[in-house]
Each structure stands twice: as C-alpha cells, then as structure tokens.
Amino acid sequence: MEHKNINLTLKVWRQQSTVSKGEFVSYQVKEISQEMSFLEMFDVLNEQLILEDKEPIAFDHDCREGICGMCSMYIDGKPHGPWQANTTCQLHMRAFNDGDTITVEPWRAQAFPVLKDLVVDRTSFDRIIQAGGYVSVNTGNAVDGNSLPINKNDADASFAAAMCIGCGACVAACKNSSAMLFLSAKVSHLALLPQGDPERQSRVVNMVAQMDKEGFGACTNTGACEATCPKEISLSNIARLNQEYLLASFTASN
C-alpha cells in the first residue's frame, strides 16, 4: 500500500473543566504518515505539546480497535469523522490530504457535559441502562442453554442491535441530542429474545423516562444517528421502540 506523509492544521476545542469557558486553538502537525490512525496523530501532537511545555489535549480512548466505545471526537462536523461505520480510533490518516485543516470538537449535548477538552461525561447512558436495560436473572442454576431454541433470524436481529458500543455518536449527530438510537438498540436487543420478554413493558417505560430525565432531546426521525453510527444500528430499532412503548403505555399496569 502506497502512503506518504502529510502536514495538517488542527483546530481543537480546549476547555479546562466543565465550568470553564472553552475555545478553539490551532495547531500545526507535520510529517504525519497516512498509515497512522487519527488518535496516533493526536499522540504525535501531544508529544509535541509536552516538549513545548504546553498541556497536552485530553481525549478519551482505550481499546483503539473500534469496540470499547470510549473514543469520541467530533471531526469536521461529523462524529468519528468522515468514514462510514467507523470509530475515531479506526479512522486513518489516508482519509485526509496534505494541507487540510481539521476541526475537532467534543460531543455536544446537554446530557454529555464536557469534563476537559475533548472528554465528556457519558454516565447518563449507564443510568439509562440502570433503569431497565437488563434481564433480571441472578447468577445460579440457569437452565441448559439449548433448552430454549431461538429462531435464527430473531437471534441475528437481536445481535445486530446488541452491537451498540455506547459511544454516544448518535446523540452527538442528532440536532435534538436525542438518545433514541442508543435506547432503542437495547430495547430491541432484549425484546427480540424470549429471555427479555417478561420485563419488556416495564423496561421500555422506565428507560424512556430515564432518558427524558437525563435531558436528552426528542426524536424527529431525521436519521442522522443511523448515518453516523459506527456499528450501523438501524433506525428500524427506533420504530420497534415506539411500538414497544405504545403497547406498554396502553397495557402496562405500572
């Protein structure tokens, strides 16, 4: 694979803490190999800043293989940058050309307050799961795994929804900062399986209530979430969520 080195200008959001005021700061990075990942380019910039006695840019990252959901940069107006179905850590510098200016911001949403620079607080997602994103089964003598056959299509659809990595790109992409794609992925994952059936009504009602409480916006079916999701979680999950919610609202006793 042919590759070359490129020079870039970065406009990066810097913010000392949740309560302080932030601003864009420009940086030059030189001789960036196109084989680098976007985060490795940030590593290079941070090393440069440290040696210049400046404070490096704080950003979230961990597995760097697109599965932990920790990385979260809003790159040139798109969560996780220009590539389809991708996370920031898997974005490689082949996506950019020599001389480009790249703007990098944190996720922007009321429910994801900035902690520092590009790092945001996503514990609201954990609290949505706490509201019902589970099957209430204690560890113990569960019945044999094969005692309950599950239609392969349902199992596959459930898996496709369960692939959500909880990164929050859907919220960052949404003009309303709605968490509907995230929430619907969990509701679908469990609603499509017999194991999730007994709690399906209380689950959807409680999780939606928690989402509203966290300050996420409403869904207007624009589809920006689906277009940006690194795991290609389908918008049809939101349709399923609405169906589940409606049904639960009519029939649930709670």
Add this chain to the structure above:
Amino acid sequence: MLDAKIPAGSLDNKWTDYKGHCKLVNPANKRKLEVIVVGTGLAGASAAATLGELGYKVKAFCFQDSPRRAHSIAAQGGINAAKNYQNDGDSVFRLFYDTIKGGDYRAREANVHRLSEVSGNIIDQCVAQGVPFAREYGGLLSNRSFGGTQVQRTFYAAGQTGQQLLIGAYQGLERQISLGNVTMYSRHEMLDIVMVDGKAQGIIARDLITGKLERHFGHAVLLCTGGYGNVFYLSTNAMGSNVTAAWKAHVKGAAFANPCFTQIHPTCIPVSGDHQSKLTLMSESLRNDGRIWVPLKQGDNRKPTDIPEEERDYYLERRYPAFGNLVPRDVASRAAKERCDAGYGVGTSKQAVYLDYSAAIERYGKIEVSKKGLSNVSKEEIIVLGKEVVKEKYGNLFDMYQKITGENPYEIPMRIYPAVHYTMGGLWVDYELQTTLKGVYALGEANFSDHGANRLGASALMQGLADGYFVIPYTIGNYLADEIYSKSISTDHPAFVETEKAVSDRISTLKSINGKQSVESFHKRLGKIMWDKCGMARNAQGLTEAISEIQALKKEFWSDVKIPGGINEMNPELDKANRVADFIELGELMCKDALNRQESCGGHFREEYQTPEGEALRDDANFMYVAAWDYEGNSNWNLQKEPLIYDVIKPSQRNYK
C-alpha cells in the same frame, strides 16, 4: 510457605466437596460486609454483580468512564465450554486435559478441573441474561473450533464475543447498582491497598476527574484488573490496561507468580511504523478457514496472488499435519518467527506471513452452489458466492483489517505477525483465589492459576466469568464468615491516613521531577527492551542485559520524566506516569523470572533449551513449579516455589504433529 489449599479427595470431587463444606454467611450478615471490586471486565463485573445479588455491600471501581468499556470487550473469537453439543467427543475431562496440555503442564490441576466443570454453567447463565450467541437455523447454539483442540466447543457471537459477554455482565452489574447493592466508581484508579493487622481493609483510589485521593473501606478487596501485556508498550491490550493495582498488592506483600509467561498471539496486523500505538488482533477464529503460508523462496517479492500454489510453503500444515493451522498460539507464533528470521517473511518489513482466504472462499462458494442447486456456474460466480459466506462469518474482522492497512483481504491475503496478547502470569492465588495478602483476591487474567505457560484460545473469557460468577461467590464466603466479628474500620484510622500519604507523596515526587522526557518515550523504550530480550525468544545473555538496562531506565525515569498539568485535576499524563513507573519494575521482575526458568515451556522459549526440531524443551525434573516472587524492596525479590503435582495427567512432550 505457600499453601495452595487444594481440597483433598479425587479430582472430580474436589470442587463439589469444597462447596459442600465451605463456610456460609447468613443474609443478615452479608448486608454488613463490604467488598471492594477493582476492575469491571468479565471477572470484575461478574463478581460485583453476583456478590451484589447475594447481598454483600459492593463498591466497584474502574478507570474507564463506564464499566462497559473494560478490555474484555475486545475479545473476538469465543468462549469455550464442555457442553458437547456437537457430539464430537467433548467432556469436562477433555477440556481440562486440553487446557493443561495447552499450558505445557505448568498449571494447577485442581483449578483447571474446576474451571472445566463450571464452563457449561457459564453458557447457561449468559443465555439466560440474553447474550445473543450465534445460532444455527434450528435455533440451537452454534460452535466453532479453536487452536489446540480437536473438538468444536467454542461458543461465539460473530467476532464480538467479548463484547456480548461483557455487556451481559455489565447489565447485571447496572441492575445491582440500581438496586443499591453496588456503588460504582468509574474514572477511579486504585493506587494502594490499606492493611490493618495483616489484613486488607480497604484501598486508596484516585478520582481521575478531580485528581483527589479517596479512602474506601472494605472487608475484602478483589483485584480483577486484567493482564500486564502493555509492559511491552505494543500489544493488543487497550491503551489504559495496566499492572498498577496488581503491582501495589505485590509491593504490599502479594507474591507475583510466573511473571515471564506471556502469550504472543500469532495473528495480529503487523507494525506499520514508529508511530504505532497499539497492535490489533485478527481473531484466532480466522485460522478455522484461513491458510497460513510464506513463499517457498527466500526474499520472494512477487505479489502474493502471483505466487503459484506449488511455490508456497504452508508451513503449519507441513510441520503439524494433525492440527495444521490450528496448533496452539505459542507454537504458531514461533513457527512464524522462525520463517521470518530465516528470510521468508513478506511485506515491506519482511516481518509478516500470509493468512489466505482464497481457498476458503472457493470452498464456501462451491457449497453455496450445491445448496442452491445451481449449474454451469463460472469460477468467478463461485468466488462471489464464497465471499458472501466469508463476509457473514468474518465480515467485521475483514473490515477492520482493511481500515487499518488499506488493503482488501477478500482479494489479497492478509499479512499477519505475532504480537503480545495476554499474560498467563499474575498474582499468585490459592484454590480460593486469595493472594498471599490476607483479604486480597485476584480474579481473571490478573491471577496466574489456570493457563500454565500458554493459554488456549477462547479460554480467557471462560476463566474470567468462571472466577466471577461461580468461584468467588463461594470462596469469599469462606473468608468473610469470620469477618462478621470485625467491625468496619473508620477511614480516619492511622493505616488509611498513612497509606494515603504515601500515595500522595509518590505523586508529588513524580510531578516534581520536572525533567525533559515524556512518559510515553520511557514506555516505548521499556517496550523495546522487553520485546527484544524478553519476547518470543529469550536467552541468558539478553535477559541479563535487559535487567541492567531496565534498572538504568528506572533511574532515568525517576530523574528526568516530564509530567505536564497539575495534580488536583484531570491529568492523563500523570495517570500514565504512575502506570509506567510500575511497568518498569515489573519488567525487571519478568526478566528475572525468565532468567531463572532454565527451560522452555509454552510461551516461554529459552533458545538454549529446545528440541532438535526447534520445539520447546521442558525440564520437568527441575522446573515443574510455580515461581512465586515476594517483593523485598528495590530490585530485590525472593523466590518461593509451589511444586506442581500431577495426579491425573501424565506430563509428556506436547505433540501436535
């Protein structure tokens, strides 16, 4: 003296007998007992959730922003269980036997047998939680093969098994949090253990957002903090994976066992340049269908697709006809290194071999043709059909490869090379998973107990969940039953004050060095020493050199490291400095352990000790023991030996031919 506390009786009955006789804690007392769980991967999340369900008061800690991000999430291939759903001859004994043999006879029989016994329950438990495992059209669970075995016992969820299992455990944990049984501390890092009268009574943790130190009381501390592969700088571990919590326990008195046992995984994407920050694994499941080869001619620079069949060397199939491409990881890694060192490597760096899917694509294409009853099908059409099948099975892995390398693996064979992946060594634990530090337990990859000198694929997930769901809930009760008489200690106790001060002093010292070199640059240098001299092949001279190089690096680190930012704020560089300082000390111990073990076994390959065919040559007469090291101050360790006694299995030279 080390006492592994292995129950008496026959191997099949040890765990059942233990469970029947261990002490219990009544529900009212459980509410009064506090347990600290550090780390929320498969071991930590499953332990915290299960202990919460039982009624203990649990506090769980992770350094990530959410417990769901722990690195178990990145496990791709699968989880083993002796279910024998395929009717292909599997059993608890076979899984036990394969694991002991795979580990090159350096694991404890009793622990491994227990692991094998509970493996089936793990699958049942995960299914009950709604983990969406892969299924067949009949609705039953699907299996595939992994290295080092001849049965299909691996359960999986596409190439994301770790993610689905962790989400299952995470959801269980979040449920306990909502019920108030578990308090979660995310973005927190454990920086020391507080000991009172020879027992662990809590920890000092740092809030990574505010930088403040916190004191937390607990009747017991569970370290579920994963492995230490990042000592090599480049590994398949997450960037934040570290040894710090385990190392603090070690410095406080917990013995560290077999530190040199490192797993080098054969199928990773090769290094592309100096900027490289981590390595990415291509799942071992790819070896089910892919064929590994190098050109028959040295320095052959033709494109792989231009090299005809008869000029390719499928060296694993040639050397190991019985297991072929599915030999265990250590064997496959060494064979790749051997070919590359001999001048047959491919790609620009020549440090790679091919993993080729063309034969599998054609084979699957033909199966589709016959399934669909097609006739007069051209070779191109067969290949199109075959690619669709491969895409369904391995699509996400192929996509990942393409993103990283810019090459299309459906058209050109993938280039792969071994990389550090897992550490079999870890804190020494007894049968109850208790370390030599009273009240401190180690679960999952953080302990040493189950994988000997080499771990088989799809066994890490099994061990993490076995320890958390099915072992610790029993064994911790046996300890805590006596703790009901001890009152909770106030965090104003002098032991808490002193320990916090020691942590705070170390942070101030680090910060005040104000030198010239970044933390990252030290980490890279440490990694290079470790990879070159304590990596896939080791020898006495290299290890001796490495020890003095690391000692010098340590001095340099403590006099010239540069940490920007403040202490009482979010400061990732400071977090990293704390971790790298511990990695440096660990690196020295690993080399010392590798030097001491004058034999080759599993992933530990001493060049001086090999068979004429270049296989690992064990020395059972002198080294059939667990090397457990006690920390005795700066660069000083004392070696304790736990002899390994094989009552059931007869150790032999591993043979995969």
